[in-house]
Amino acid sequence: MTGMDVVIELRLARMKPTAVFVDLVASAGGDDFAMSSSGTVYVNIGADESLADLDFRPLVGLTVHVNDCAGDHGRHRRVAALVAAVEPALLVMPVVCDGGYVVHRRFAGSPPRTETLHL
Secondary structure, eight states: OHHHHHHHHHHHTTOOOSEEEEEEESOOTTOOOOBOTTSEEEEEEETTSOGGGOOOGGGTTSEEEEEESSOOHHHHHHHHHHHHTTOOSEEEEEEEETTEEEEEEEEOSSSOEEEEEEO
């Protein structure tokens, strides 16, 4: 998970990435592209990686997109819940459905504000 290492390094330097894309992929091998020139960081989580071993705390206060590129809807929901638990500023979770997308968004706050968009 090279991308998460980049997030950790940025946070230790008191910097924030523009956004973090947490992508569930079939295989995390070849994860050599972690940060774009715009400051967006990409974190790939392979199907063989244990979610219990992942630490999402560096994502607190950031804009985080959780995408399911592997087609595992249950794992997609679990990762989104784990990310939500660390209180990102904004969590975006697009879900492919018949004829388009449903996008769930969770904004930090007490209580957090949520919305669902049908696109």
